[in-house]
Amino acid sequence: MQTHQAKRVAIIIEQVMESRLTDALANAGVSGWTVLPVLGGSGRSGEWSREGQVSRGTGMVQVVCIIRPERMDALLEAAFGVVERHIGVVTVSDCEVLRAERF
Amino acid sequence: MQTHQAKRVAIIIEQVMESRLTDALANAGVSGWTVLPVLGGSGRSGEWSREGQVSRGTGMVQVVCIIRPERMDALLEAAFGVVERHIGVVTVSDCEVLRAERF
Amino acid sequence: MQTHQAKRVAIIIEQVMESRLTDALANAGVSGWTVLPVLGGSGRSGEWSREGQVSRGTGMVQVVCIIRPERMDALLEAAFGVVERHIGVVTVSDCEVLRAERF
Amino acid sequence: MEQMLSLAAANLLSPIILSFALGVAAALARSDLNIPEAVAKGMSIYLLFAIGFKGGVSVADHGIDATLALSLLAGIVLSAALPLIAFALLQVMGNLSRLDAAAVAAHYGSISIVTFVAGTSVLESGGIVAEGYMVAVAAAMEAPAILSALWLISRGGGDGKRMDGELMREIMLNGSIVLLVGSFLIGWVTGVEGLARIESFIVSPFQGVLCLFLLDMGLVAGRGLRGGSGVLRPGVLAFGVVMPLIGATAGLATGLLLGLTTGGVALFMVLSASASYIAVPAAMRVALPEANPSIYLTLSLGVTFPFNLTLGIPVYVAIASALTGG
Amino acid sequence: MEQMLSLAAANLLSPIILSFALGVAAALARSDLNIPEAVAKGMSIYLLFAIGFKGGVSVADHGIDATLALSLLAGIVLSAALPLIAFALLQVMGNLSRLDAAAVAAHYGSISIVTFVAGTSVLESGGIVAEGYMVAVAAAMEAPAILSALWLISRGGGDGKRMDGELMREIMLNGSIVLLVGSFLIGWVTGVEGLARIESFIVSPFQGVLCLFLLDMGLVAGRGLRGGSGVLRPGVLAFGVVMPLIGATAGLATGLLLGLTTGGVALFMVLSASASYIAVPAAMRVALPEANPSIYLTLSLGVTFPFNLTLGIPVYVAIASALTGG
Amino acid sequence: MEQMLSLAAANLLSPIILSFALGVAAALARSDLNIPEAVAKGMSIYLLFAIGFKGGVSVADHGIDATLALSLLAGIVLSAALPLIAFALLQVMGNLSRLDAAAVAAHYGSISIVTFVAGTSVLESGGIVAEGYMVAVAAAMEAPAILSALWLISRGGGDGKRMDGELMREIMLNGSIVLLVGSFLIGWVTGVEGLARIESFIVSPFQGVLCLFLLDMGLVAGRGLRGGSGVLRPGVLAFGVVMPLIGATAGLATGLLLGLTTGGVALFMVLSASASYIAVPAAMRVALPEANPSIYLTLSLGVTFPFNLTLGIPVYVAIASALTGG
């Protein structure tokens, strides 16, 4: 089956920043993404879990974005503007997609 | 540690189609997958989020499937039969696995 | 934008083993991971779903860990010690990260 | 007329309608107020269980009415027939594609159980009794409309195989039908004695739970309006108000023909006037994935549901009272 | 005998049993009816809190019985001893591997708190009182069985290190034990006065919440039966009915020896007859991951739980009444 | 003094405080007891709706007090002024960075609605009435403190653009404010008649729901203490007890100046003494992401909340009673 090269960008970020990030993505012309829930994790700022959350407003989410390779830089630029001052992780990996006309 | 080449297929699809997709996978001889929840997203058919759902029946899920490279085409064929008329995204990426005897 | 090579290790494992796994990771010097919820899946031990769970204590989660390539082996070693006797899947893939100083 | 106005006013200023309005306002103002999905689902299970159980107890108490079977049959016929009217009307009023029109039509033949619950609550506060088996009629009216709509599409040619056994099973055994019918039977079997044991759970807090549930419905409807407002042309919007009136008229005629009580006639009107937004949308996503969900959801939940809740129900009750001399 | 039959019939036609049956039926028919995990968990927290609190208040009200400590001790011994019987029986009746047999045995030594709650509710509707501290006995019986089962395995050789401090802590401080004991103490401290403040929350709606909770239990049990029916051979299935009867007999002897009231004896029977399906399965997944969960879950939740709920409890109550002259 | 002690003792041994203590103990012992997030959120929605509604009904019943507007204004001023005091105090007592100090200060100007609810429940059990509009004052006091804190930071230089229209909207329309004000208005409009319809939902079970909610709060606070105990130096810890006393004094003065009833004065003290842990933390994560959440959350939820709940509230009520002759 015919597949096409693409990039998969995954951004783990605080829930309160979610709409700011997706707004920034939309502004940068990125129109497709998926938001996944996150139960907990650990990083430089310590361990946390949804259940152990002191405030219920401070969970995290993962925003996954599949894009054509040539549009990657615009996306990272936009994402970085939001993520910069905040905790979170940004990863990029290669992938292939079906139905490339969608991206 | 010994690892083996494999493919990771990730399919984002509407929740109501989930059982149809996994049935198709099972019919195609694929016996391993994992279903992950999705909170929301954006695509050609607009933005949505679980909270903003007008109907609670129309959320999305992500089905992830790790398989040996040589079995990929059968899987994509089967998946595509279900996904075809529906919104959703299919990506494939390379990965390595421990315990290859499992796949 | 400047990115750096890294590995993405994803471990799907039973919820009851989660803290044992993350403890083992921490002992092996791995300090960053993210825990994602899993709705259901299928594997050698049959199909299951969170809703269909007979006991509510036996769901699964996915632990995702981004690390520098050179630290991979220590991580896999540690993870394998926990996963060994249990059902579950371990995959490794290449990815790139922003802000490499974090890992 | 006067009675109608005072009933409408009393209805508009009741805690349940104001809670709904609060939800709509919060969503339109983009407040982050939201009720967790699990809690909303829990409340809907409570409401279905309570309404079904009470219906069953009432049947146990008053005995089976000779018209029970006839009412069920009439409900099925209404549910199957209304989509045909809706489909024709949509081709005159809106200019939706055949697929979209059929999908919308399915929603209006089927019913909204929350509208039904709100209807019973208005009847109760007016001291008007209704046949207990009307909840069984509600259950019977959920599915036939879906079949009608799929028949409309298959008749127009196309690929045809929209409906399969699996989908049929999913529709007939969808959770709300099973819970409604099941608790109806439980109520029937255990009767007044059974009710006594769980009365302080399913009767006393009912109105309060309904308030919070409608708060959530308001939030959901408001979000739908915000997102879907661009989708609907004036003709389609008008359909969302005209169709319930047509449905209510059909329900009125049926109820009078069957010789039901005032409450029974009113509930037949409410059921026929209401549009589904839970069972049917899910079925449409499987059977007609090409139809645009924004259209049918916005119309059913954002236009028709609030219309029935605020204006429709008191009007239907007043008309039923007038015509049955209740 | 007559009394037993009428009690059994009354029990079978009570709203709570019928709700359970509805759940099983819906699951077997593969309806999509389901209660969100969070809501089910919320209801179980409510039930544990209410039952613990009321037990504590009753102790505050009637004073401590001299047999409290003895009852706790007896519960611990029963919980530790029953797995040994179960293990021996399984080697005669089924032919499970040692690992599977030990895992199953652990479940039958431990207890099911929902079965206990259903038992108290049958006692209440029969106007039979029981010692308030029986909820403390229930808590004491949760864990010892797990240790017994692990001892059985380690005795048979193998890698041995199944149990560690972490697992021990997890078992002893598992949420339901903590909540049960905690609310028991709160009820004890605040007494009748405290109860008065929250009575309309924890007493009046109790039966109704139990209905919805058992509806969910029925759904879960039904799904388990659907999935696990192939796993169980006839011998193992029979064990699921025989073992509770053996447990009940042991509980009966214990209760009579201790000189408890009719209700206390009946509850000792219910506890010993019931099999865990929450705390123990989780512990087994950690300590005996090679044991097959389908076997012990299907047996405990799909066979023994419904058996106790429908037939077991009324029989135990009738026997306890007959033998204590209650 | 004697009255104060007996009130404090009665408070400490009430089911709601003991439930909170149970939660703290379970968390500190690392039990896996936990209440699903959705259920906890559902309970908080219930509490907000009930408290708002009852406040509105009481205003409808007693008419608007001339001091309503003045009280709202006073609440806003207090909320804006207290962070300035807190900020200064923190620079003397702790040695937090300016950012951390400002973030903490914002929490203490704003309010904790659960502390407020606990306060009303203590008043009720003492038979002390309060102005119904105090819930509106509570809502008015949520946001101003955030603006004060951001002003403190911007004054100290730095990048400045911390606050934007979007954040402002998010703060003003945060779910709990909207629900509190909304249900207050609904209660006001529907009055005693509306209350009668939903009384058995929002009045009778209130105390019981509060118990379970505080159990969850205890779990959350206990987890926070376990994780955050290392973060807080003695000076900062002391601040968590001193600042509520300062706040309560300011609230006392305000309440007396306004000439409120005993209950009104006590609630003004409770509001000023309480520290936010829901609305403000979320705002801080957006506006001051560099500030350390462990500090302000542990302080507000782990120190000040339990202090107010156990000792503070009864003391404030006793003082208000003494000084108003109530």
Ligand SMILES: Nc1ncnc2c1ncn2[C@@H]1O[C@H](COP(=O)(O)O)[C@@H](O)[C@H]1O
């Ligand atoms: N190496 C990593 N791999 C996976 N997730 C990570 C990693 N580092 C951080 N995270 C996630 O990002 C969150 C914030 O990380 P940090 O900014 O390092 O505190 C953590 O709680 C994790 O959920």
Ligand SMILES: Nc1ncnc2c1ncn2[C@@H]1O[C@H](COP(=O)(O)O)[C@@H](O)[C@H]1O
């Ligand atoms: N480029 C993308 N990257 C990640 N997720 C996407 C992308 N495009 C679509 N999706 C997901 O697939 C759903 C349906 O997409 P679509 O069919 O384009 O409307 C969206 O709501 C997203 O959850």
Ligand SMILES: Nc1ncnc2c1ncn2[C@@H]1O[C@H](COP(=O)(O)O)[C@@H](O)[C@H]1O
């Ligand atoms: N090939 C696979 N791809 C994705 N997930 C899998 C795969 N195999 C197993 N899993 C996941 O791991 C769980 C346990 O698998 P198993 O140990 O094979 O029974 C399954 O329920 C799935 O969630």
Ligand code: NA
């Ligand atoms: Na209809």
Ligand code: NA
């Ligand atoms: Na037992």
Ligand code: NA
């Ligand atoms: Na304050």
